[in-house]
Amino acid sequence: MAGLPVVSSNRKVAVIGAGMVGVATASYLLRDGHDVTLIDPEPPGSGASFGNAGCFNPSSIVPMAMPGTLAKVPGYLADPLGPLAIRWTYLPKLTPWLIRYIRSGTPERIEAQARALRSLLGPCLESLMPLVRNAGAQSLVARNGILIAYRSEATWRGEKLAWDLRRRNGVAWEELDADELRQFDPNLSRDYIRGRLIPDNGHSVDPGGLVAALAEAVQRDGGSLRYTRATGFAMNGNRLRAIVTAEGEVAADAAVITAGAHSRSLAASVGDAVPLETERGYHIMVREPEVVPRIPTTDADGKFVATPMRHGLRLAGTVELAGLAAKPDWRRARMLLTQAKRLFPGLAPSYEEDRLSMWMGHRPSLPDSLPVLGASTRSPDVFHAFGHGHVGMTGGPFTGKIVADLVSGRPPPIDLSPFRADRF
Ligand SMILES: Cc1cc2nc3c(=O)[nH]c(=O)nc-3n(C[C@H](O)[C@H](O)[C@H](O)COP(=O)(O)OP(=O)(O)OC[C@H]3O[C@@H](n4cnc5c(N)ncnc54)[C@H](O)[C@@H]3O)c2cc1C
Structure with missing residues (x-):
């Protein structure tokens, strides 16, 4: 070469x-x-x-287990549209991993984990692009940032520790108020009051x-x-x-x-x-959607990502702890569409099944x-x-x-x- x-x-x-x-x-x-x-x-x-959300996020250096994560879990589990589900029959197998996961979320450990993640994720695009050019696959990669949209002040404030961690590790972003958010993407619901734009991130319009x-x-x-x-x-x-x-x-x-x-x-x-555990995640795709986000847009409250892809709009996210063998629970994919209608009210109230496709996949996850x-x-x-x-x-x-x-x-x-x- x-x-x-x-x-x-x-x-x-x-x-x-x-x-x-x-x-x-x-x-x-x-x-x-x-x-x-x-x-x-x-x-x-x-x-x-x-089937992932396709984002190349060198900014994603915040560990999943943070101080205070445990306190949020009951609320997540109680919410049928919540970002976390556990199959209770799997709990005995899962428990040792969960204990390690909770123990890894101390203030000292998250500093070290974030530093390590930044060292691995920071050079993403400079490592990826030579391979993409060599494969002639430039049309599958966009480099125009990602957006994070907030519906509530409480969520914005609740993420302070995470964003301080990012700042200390050299992640750069712009903060948007409600008007700037709308100017950036007029399709966003007026219920969203704040945003963060991370211009250095990218995404694939077809990760597979x-x-x-x-x-x-x-x-x-x-x-x-x-x-x-x-x-x-x-x-x-x-x-x-x-x-x-x-x-x-x-x-x-x-x-x-x-x-x-x-x-x-x-x-x-x-x-x-x-x-090693699997954090199962889901996506639902809408073919020929009425609206697409300008760039991948994370709903900070709903904890999912809406990504514009070449085959339609992909809504991806959620964590289900149920092991490698259990059958998918497609309600977890459908709920992403319900959530997305709050983010983008221009989406249709309902869709024919032939415009939708769903997927479940296995994130390979260590507790730290x-x-x-x-x-x-x-x-x-x-x-x-x-x-x-x-x-x-x-x-x-x-x-x-x-x-x-x-x-x-x-x-x-x-x-x-x-x-x-x-x-x-
Ligand atoms: C809903 C969702 C959204 C996500 N969004 C993002 C995102 O926006 N950005 C991001 O960076 N990450 C995201 N991720 C995470 C990302 O998808 C995974 O971390 C990543 O795809 C893992 O890649 P991998 O090559 O390790 O595993 P995989 O892509 O799973 O590949 C493993 C391969 O190994 C093969 N295999 C398994 N066993 C054997 C065997 N015994 N012998 C030979 N081959 C075997 C499998 O067939 C498979 O092809 C997301 C994940 C999910 C579920």
Whole structure:
């Protein structure tokens, strides 16, 4: 590839999972001259990376568990349109994760988590754009910021700690009053009284399509794609010999676990028992909507995002704690449309089903809102790169670059100690 430094270390690397994280990792490994195979039983970009809100948010450095989060939970759970649901049958399995989650929200720990997140998310667009240009996918990425709209003063005031944290970590934004909000986007309801505009963020108008396009470029540039499920690793002592898959072995002398919410058992097989959970999220899309936001717009009170996409208006968000196996509860997707009508009153009161589509996906989440990133305990050849939670589209591109450094034997560009697998 023109103009890029190529290191001729040439390892045979298997990347397990072809979501945003895996595909970005494969892309950067190829640039270093490695022989790369992506392994996934599903087409690239069909996991969590398919249906998210599409935002590239280097500003999203506020951990999910904050001081005071616990006090808000009963209110969230009591509200049928609320942003959080727990399936009570899943609670016994979930409890150890929940305890760690609550304990991670102390004032000292959130400072460290936010700093670590900023180091990983800050270089998002500069890491992503070379891959996008190489894939010819520029039309799938917009770089015109995001908006956060507030319906209540209480919510605005309640977020002070979070915005102080952002300020301390170098995030820049503009504050809008009610009139400025309306001038910025006349489609917004008059019930919204304040706004924050983050001009440096971007978004994809088709996140799944973008990951698929990057994966096509990986194959065009010499990488390969194997449609099968990885089940473990074949070792010679602590050195990797092959990936064990549902269809036999794939020879490799390095591997990266990028299987998102499904990474737990693979990580355990190389000595790292990590408390990975799924925070399930939903979207509903409206084809040919009457109104679209100018840029992705977060409803700070409803805690969902309305994103203008090439196939319509996507309303995405909510957290449901119910594990990997439970069936979707489509009421959680439909409620997003109810909420969105408060944000954009120009949307129709009701829609024919053929104009709507719904999706549920698995955010891969660790209790401290940080991914696991770095070499495994059992083998210097197997690397972890999973658990990006709410920010994997944003964190994926720079993660890929970091992993390429590790596989190639270069020092990583940021301190990776907050992301160690053995931190729990
Ligand atoms: C509603 C919602 C909104 C979101 N909005 C945003 C947003 O605006 N911005 C943002 O940055 N993030 C957002 N996210 C988070 C983001 O979508 C995820 O963090 C990100 O997609 C995770 O990427 P990934 O590559 O780790 O996982 P995935 O995209 O899930 O990919 C993992 C892949 O691994 C494969 N796999 C699983 N097991 C195996 C195996 N054993 N062998 C081989 N392959 C396997 C799967 O098939 C899948 O293709 C949102 C998430 C949700 C649910």
